[in-house]
Amino acid sequence: MTITIAIPSKGRMKDDCAAIFERAGMPIVAVGNDRSYRGRVEGFEGVEIAFLSASEISREIGNGSVDFGITGEDLVREGMAEADRRVEFCARLGFGHADVVVAVPEIWLDVDTMADLGDVAADFRARHGHRLTVATKYWRLTQQFFSSQHGIQLYRIVESLGATEGAPAAGSADIIVDITSTGSTLRANHLKVLSDGVILRSEACLVRARKESHNGDPMVERIISAVRSAL
Ligand SMILES: Nc1ncnc2c1ncn2[C@@H]1O[C@H](COP(=O)(O)OP(=O)(O)OP(=O)(O)O)[C@@H](O)[C@H]1O
Numbered sequence: 001m002t003i004t005i006a007i008p009s010k011g012r013m014k015d016d017c018a019a020i021f022e023r024a025g026m027p028i029v030a031v032g033n034d035r036s037y038r039g040r041v042e043g044f045e046g047v048e049i050a051f052l053s054a055s056e057i058s059r060e061i062g063n064g065s066v067d068f069g070i071t072g073e074d075l076v077r078e079g080m081a082e083a084d085r086r087v088e089f090c091a092r093l094g095f096g097h098a099d100v101v102v103a104v105p106e107i108w109l110d111v112d113t114m115a116d117l118g119d120v121a122a123d124f125r126a127r128h129g130h131r132l133t134v135a136t137k138y139w140r141l142t143q144q145f146f147s148s149q150h151g152i153q154l155y156r157i158v159e160s161l162g163a164t165e166g167a168p169a170a171g172s173a174d175i176i177v178d179i180t181s182t183g184s185t186l187r188a189n190h191l192k193v194l195s196d197g198v199i200l201r202s203e204a205c206l207v208r209a210r211k212e213s214h215n216g217d218p219m220v221e222r223i224i225s226a227v228r229s230a231l
């Protein structure tokens with residue numbers, strides 16, 4: 001059976017990913033020309049590489065069209081419900097670090113925790129004429145964190161596909177959920193992370209789609225061990 005591993009073809013994870021495969025003794029060779037979206041691994045017969053974007057990789061692992069992928073944990077957990085049942089996080093790779101956080105305007109001096117935010121949400125409509133509005137592209141993680149973990153139900157999500165940190169100043173949302181790495185975008189937009197507002201500490205992971213056909217397949221174990229040995 002052919003095992004397909006999806007790795008980033010572009011973006012911030014591409015180079016680190018190629019380096020890890022190199023260290024793992026799994027050098028990737030493109031098949032066909034430079035612009036090809038397929039590759040193979042030298043010395044690993046029956047393994048195929050698919051070059052995709054990080055967000056496509058999480059989708060393809062979710063629907064089982066690839067066996068393994070390297071992508072951010074945030075994208076995997078946002079992309080599917082019950083991620084741990086459907087995929088295995090085989091290794092955390094030590095790059096692509098980003099925290100998914102809840103951030104509010106710095107001038108909200110009385111709001112430092114999720115409990116404070118819950119209090120604000122409770123009478124937000126009475127005070128401001130609309131429900132507390134959260135700009136994010138992480139709607140699944142936001143709902144889980146706000147509703148299930150913190151019991152906050154009175155809020156509305158507006159989907160933001162770019163420049164999320166600008167939404168409060170632009171008036172299109174009150175607060176945001178987004179990723180941060182250095183924190184400079186949040187600071188530049190006068191936003192602060194709530195003290196218990198880190199939803200997920202994400203990094204690039206080797207992720208396996210849980211498939212029956214993997215059981216007892218020595219190549220599956222060999223790939224996982226090789227990548228782990230490179231960490
Ligand atoms: N500063 C950062 N900004 C955005 N993503 C980051 C950052 N640091 C690490 N990451 C991680 O990188 C991954 C996203 O990578 P990238 O933007 O290359 O992929 P993509 O979303 O597929 O790209 P595109 O938006 O072009 O489709 C996410 O898992 C994210 O957590």
Ligand SMILES: O=P(O)(O)OC[C@H]1O[C@H](OP(=O)(O)OP(=O)(O)O)[C@H](O)[C@@H]1O
Pocket residue numbers: 165178179180181182183184185186
């Ligand atoms: O905490 P920081 O170091 O400031 O990084 C966080 C920012 O970086 C990303 O945007 P970026 O413009 O890099 O790329 P994107 O197109 O993937 O959102 C991300 O969406 C945040 O806005």
